[in-house]
Amino acid sequence: MDITMRFLAVWTVAVAVLVGCAVGQAWKYQPIGDGWHADGSGEEEKTLIDYRFIKYSTMIATGQLFHNESLVSFVQLVVDDERDQLLVGGRDVLFRLDLDSLSVLESVEWGSDPRGVHLCSQRGQEMENCHNFIRVLSLVDTNEVLVCGTNAFHPTCTLRDVNKLSNTTREFEGGGICPYSPHYNSTALMTSSGDIYAATVIDYDARDPSISRRQGPSVWLRTQQSSKFLDEPNFVSAYEIGNFIYFFFRETAVENINCGKRIFSRVARVCKSDKGGPSYQSHLRDKWSSFLKARLNCSLPGPFPFYFDELQSTYFSREENLIYALFTTPANSIPGSAVCVYNISSLMKAFEGPFKHQKSHEHAWLRQDTPRVHTKCTNDNNAKRSSRTASDDEVDTDLHLMDLAVMSREEGPLIMRENERWTHIVVNHVLTKSKKYYDVVFLATDDGKVRKMVHIPESLQTCLIEEIKIVANGHPRPVKNMKFSEKTNAVYISTHGDVIKVPVQRCFRFTTAR
Template identity: 45%
Template sequence: CVGSCAIWWLEEGTGSQDSWVLFSELPLTLSSPFHINCLYFPFLQEECQNYVRVLIVYGKKVFTCGTNAFSPVCSSRQVGNVSKTIDKINGVARCPYDPRHNSTAVITSRGELYAATVIDFSGRDPAIYRSLGKVPPLRTAQYNSKWLNEPNFIAAYDIGLFTYFFFRENAVEHDCGKTVYSRVARVCKNDIGGRFLLEDTWTTFMKARLNCSRSGEIPFYYNELQSTFYLPEQDLIYGVFTTNVNSIAASAVCAFNLSAITQAFNGTFRYQENPRSAWLPTINPIPNFQCGTLNDNSPNENLTERILQDAQRLFLMNDVVQPVSVDPYVTQDSIRFSKLVVDIVQGKDTLYHVMYIGTGKRIQV
């Protein structure tokens, strides 16, 4: 949304009596100096607005971040009175400068903001960044394409000891040309960074590939993740996948158990010794060495130099996260799915998962 956001609430009724009602309109006016400066560049007229890229309702507050004419800004408001700003903070590393850059964010129960976005004006410094709360700010390694390689961030979830991020990126481990893989990454929420090595940087960052494909002698892969939806009641994550934009349009919906994701993260790593070496499986030296084991008095006393060296080089998992079913739940050719919402409906004898799929032009059920 630009300029203002309308917040809608779903009032539950019986059967077809559910209805959407306008809860409030959220004004998001531009800071005039930034808008005026931006307008000096004629080719940026359309982007010189306040595009909302983060909108999170948590507790009794609404947290928003907007591009603010390439000068990102974030604000907090009360749910019952969103027209009044409680607090305003710098939006850099929490919201992209450019509205065309994909980003995602989540606020944990402890008030920590985890954002996946680009930090610089040029869009060349992507990062998964933690701020706010009582823990120190951390980010992914800067200008290291092996950690993040031109990612498009899709979603973030606060689950248990971890924060999970879903995105697609150029695959560094793919040796034959350029291709895009879909990923799930996670970090420990009690990570406090390294000492000497990986200072102000995640020491628990890991990522794995998500597989959504049609089975066969030569599988047909849907490599580009577009949207996800998490069902916490069943520890299930649905994802919309498509083919590359330069290929024939095709889409699929796959679902992944959280246990399958955990299994991949507990497995071996894939590591490249040098640019001329192949990517080879490497044993995981200390699985989950930090999560849930930190000493509150000296939280990083167990971070030896060897552990930090391993954390710096071992982050890509060797095993691919496999979906619940061999084939996707839904496939459709000649169309690109864009968004997904899943509802659980009680049938006569069992529960049904009803998928609402957006295509950019219409919604399918």
């Protein structure tokens, strides 16, 4: 970020502080102001007194927009700051866009062949789903990009030159990496060693969810086929951190099933050096020996905590070593959204603690303090097992659910709103002139708005800087994806048919005639 951009970012935070955030708890409900209406019959022409609210017309005039009818379903976005480009994956097509202007640098068609489309239709799928929807788009350290598509319910992956997407260096089966259906939530990443870690369903009928490693030089492994490991999961994100791969998702809480069906948010981890279970135990062969999972706690504190149980989006700040996680209430309950922040050390603490264990389905889940040797990983690829220094007899994969939840950095949520549903989060960590850091948080909503908020550590308060309308009045549409670029100091947002670049500051709106 150059000096001008850094000054503007600092100035924006200063304005937010001057707006006046009352001292209070971070999790206290904070109204965002009156006189703003999200939708209407047409764009309001009158000047809004509250400069925090950005009309759609103002957003279009100050940002950049790329439109293409193939940008439907779950559009994939990857910001490539190093090469000044934005990679976009849509339906049957890939784009390389200029990071500044969103002009097309390259367009590559990658559709399903007619025979595959016909077979997809013959199997009873709707024709609108029998396309090649790009569901995996991940940069690799070797100047390549991993691209996987549903390919008319026959998942296929390719490795492509990041500077020329039409140049395919490898093509292979995408089962277990990319979902069959474009509507299934999944996540995947490729490490510098060539291993692909993925969380998705591996079968046509979406009945076999799995966290797996495949295609690379390491042993192919997956989770056991049991609801105790994964129960109707919705995968959100995955990160490579140290010796581990972390997966974030939400699922039916198996430990709560005796009290009724309920969704919990989870973080799971596996060792990158895991060699799998012993070959003489068939149920552990080619299965993770290091798989552990824990609950993510995001709740309002009190004698009876109120939980935000459904994880929707995460943002990993490597410079801070923090996970920013966005949660909502269940879809059939009163709307509510919250952001909680987690230190990586808090994840480690949960994974180093006791387990939950159920002796049989007739018994309750109880705490068990039995140590498990594969809570530690090694960098030694020649080790017999990733985390084992003892004999294979000590492996007990029934102990994989942690008793302790991962607790958030604050006592409660960093940000919370009633009657709203947020979908995505990105964070900009800004250093001000006073040498203090502020978290500037961007939150996307399910009706086409982006909230820009700043957290004031001294007051435990978060206040609204801007609310930006991403879609025109009368046409509410959810934000499908959102990414942040430090190089351009802008947020990139995808909605149905559009990719929009929104600068993080609009200081010109505060100038006067003098």
